[in-house]
Amino acid sequence: MPALRNKDCNYISNKEIKITFDGKSYSAYEGDTIASALLRNNIRLIGRSFKYHRPRGIYTCGIEEPNALVQILNEHNEPNTRATVKKAYDGINISSQNRWPSLSFDIGSINNILSPIFSAGFYYKTFMGPKGFWKKIYEPLIRRTAGLGKPPKNFRSKSIHQNHNVDILIVGGGLSGLIAAKKLIDTDNEVLLVEQDSFLGGILKNSNKVKQIDGKNVFEWVKETEKLILKSKNIKILKNTLVTTYNFTNHLIALEDKYSGKKIDVSKSELTLHKIRTTHTILANGHIERFISFRNNDLPGVMLASSFEKYIERYGVTPDEKPVIFTNNSSTVSLVKSLINLDCKPSAYIDARKEEDIEDETKEYLSKNNILFYPESEVEGCEGNKKVEKVYIRNSNNKISSINATMLCPSGGFNPDIHLFTQSKGLVKWDDKIISFKPDTAFQNTITLGSVSGNYEFKNLCNEINKKLSFLKVGDLNLEIETNIRDNLSIKELWETKTNKKSKWSKSFIDLHNDVTTKDLKQAINEGYDRIEHLKRYTTNSMGTDQGKISSINSLGIVSKILNKKIAEVGTTTYRPPYAPLSFAAIAGRSTYEYYDPERKTPIHNWHIKNNAIFEDVGQWKRPWYFKKNETETMHQAVQRESKQTRQSAGILDGSTLGKIEIKGKDALEFMNLMYTNAFTKMKPMTSRYALMLGEDGMIMDDGIICKINDKHFLATTTSGGAPKVFAHMEEFLQTEWPHLQVYLNSITEQFTTFNISGPKAREIVSKVFSDIDFSNEKFPFMTFKTFNYKNTQARIMRASFTGELGYEIYISPQHALELWELIFKYGKDFDLVPYGTETMHLLRAEKGYVVIGQETDGTVTPIDINFNWMIGKKKKDFIGKRSLTRSDTAREDRKRLVGIVPLDKSQFIEEGQHIVECENLPSKIKTPIEYLGHISSSYHSPNLNHCISMAMIKSGNKLIGKKLFVSTPKGTKNIPVEIVSPVFIDPENKRLTS
């Protein structure tokens, strides 16, 4: 069957395209949406509903669509795409959703018969027991059936972000938006006009309501106006762009579909997220028609009246030649006129208003064209097999009759699209005349024009716009707008019609997207959920991706009737951004994969790669985790080898990632005494000290080694991840609390590359590399440093160690770093020097009982808790955190303290994060909670002791040395018996360090 083309249409090209829907090929025209293309081929069944798997068709003709969601197979399997918005193109491959095995025969529709269990509060009442069912049965089941479409396939979006700074943003290129833009042509204002469709014109292109403007046919008028706008230098137009978000300080987000109606070119950006800053925002985003609830108001074939009209006028396709029209307002006569113009005729015109309230013109027009007319009547319901077949009408005498029809077009009135206005924090007000909410007071510089402001009258429009934009001091614009229908809206309040027939299958829906029925609303109120925000969450009403655009005001109407309150008293739920679903790819923009976060690499990085380093992320840094000696070596083997070799001969670590801060100035000493726990006053120049930095709460924040050059010059190291935080912390106190101190800070992390050489052979190696420096213990004792020139750059060697072995830290300019590293290896070869990574570093420090900030500490640990009393400058009057160390809580005796732990059976291994308890066996049924004494913070297999060593934080641990306790295991009920020991496992006398 050829594609229908009922009407010559300016917005659809003559070029034929081929589309595929559920495996079948169809013809359509360029410019079609998926929905108009399918209607052209008489396809009305598009998908299955969310909960009950009921057959659903195309309900609307735009962004408000609740039903016609499809999957685009050739665009990375993109799910939940609105068929009424997405433009078709040659070769597009579409599939319906939420059905199995096929769209017309769907097993899931059994849910419709089981519907009593899926009623309001279903999620809160079901899946409650028995115990254990959640993980094994409910969760997998829900995961399999949840959602509508299938997730997209892995793809890499090239979407980008674009910023705009304009004076005026106009949202919506309809009649009001165009008038506003026309007024602004060639003014000093920089203007951006954003339109969601690919054509400007709004209601002028979507309906038959306006006949002429200034004596010109509307299509010509729009074309001419667009030309004028494009010619002016100050106005830009963005089409296919939807404003989704209205933030504070006039910041709006809009999403542009760059490939609307075209096949996506994967090498180019398909979406642009526009971030718009403006001084004034003009909202001219129109209105949305709402539906009416009646029995089976979800059947394929039910389509909103103005949407039906839009398919005729905007797409040139008539979805049906003899629809039944059901309305509660005066606007629908324009659809009748559109149909008559095409030699089609509605089967019936049902108007809920009293006969005397219906416009004479309408009545005359209907009788002149012999259209079956039912005043003061309503649709009781409709029936049919996967499509509308029969429509039941309750007339003014309460008699029900039926007529055969294949389409039914309800119109329940219009809601000003206040979504963006309320996002901007504007106040809305109920208007009894239009029976809807409309904008009242703006909070930001927001102006609403046309139907979004509740003004549906064309003859008033220019007046309204001239008045509202008078502050811009641009000339008035008066257009003669000639309409095809009577200009003021007359409407009767009608949310739901009375239902007569009751069958298991019959339902009257209030939310088509989430399958919420009007019965659910009543039930929820009966169960006590009578506040609108509670009701929404309990029933999931208006929580679908359409956000209840055609139905949320209706639910307020129904609720207000049950509660016997005014709708303004019931209130609305909060309108939250985005206005319509927004692709995550667009939000992420370029910040994905390697652009997500910068990668920092040390100057030795390429050497590490050549030597088979496996890397670990430390903050933004890439650090060698361990070096794989050969293909078959496991991580455990590598770490054991590196650790053993370092203690036996020597090892070298690339420590360049350590944070380094230079502190200089007249008051540097006073500042350092305040920032760190240690006392620096008596410290000799050219010596260094391990130091702790606390927060004002007394908890350890960071550690590092401080080198004192003199009282006015210090160098501090920080942990690799902590550098920015420590630097900012120092800056903050210098600026806010102690601005009188003359201190200057300089981050020098990247100005110095750092190597840590340690092991019994370390001295021999560095003596060879730096032959003119005396490394003897007398001339270069532990915790001292020397500065020297290396090829005309500053260099420094410090005797310090994080392994417990004799160690030197070399600080060198990055430009000479790699050659020096290689030189060290040249000399180190004879001494069995091994490169090691962070895992070995952690193991070696644990053997020595050194803590790692963030591993033993977690923001709740004081220096006393980890036995660092000796590092606190008690004689100092003040330092950050000092007072907190004597608070009743930090001085408590039963705080968790750092201890070492070894298993009694040396073959057993203890896992990090396990609990320490007093009992060996866990009872099969736990009646009273087992007391938790502490946790394992670090645990390694020590190659040098050949058994497991652990560090732990245990309540009053310092008093438990020598005691036997138990450590839990990830699996099983039997705990591991352990002994509490001192956390220093190797060289407690510091002989290796200091000789």
Next chain:
Amino acid sequence: MILINCPYCGEREQSEFTNGGEAHVIRPKDPDSLNDKDWGQYVFYRSNPKGIFYERWVHSHGCRKWFNAVRDTSTDTILKIYKLTDNKPDISEFQSSLKSPSGEPAVGSGNFAVKK
């Protein structure tokens, strides 16, 4: 995202700044002279009003300077920005300032977008 007018650099996006919590909380000169309660008050307690709030900001991705701001927390409107060396502006300066048209109550949250 709100705009913040850095007193040293000018108006910039919020993402360039870091919030530093309540302003005008002065570190005690002699911490040892304070009892646990008073010290705890300084370390842990901050006011959290709905409405006018004096707070600190730092232009962390800019000049790295700290400054103070007065913000209406219910609408995120910045009412005043001043340097650390400036005097604390009196609250009466802001009480007649722009409030949300929905007139939210002083305490609590919820949707007050509908004119009664």
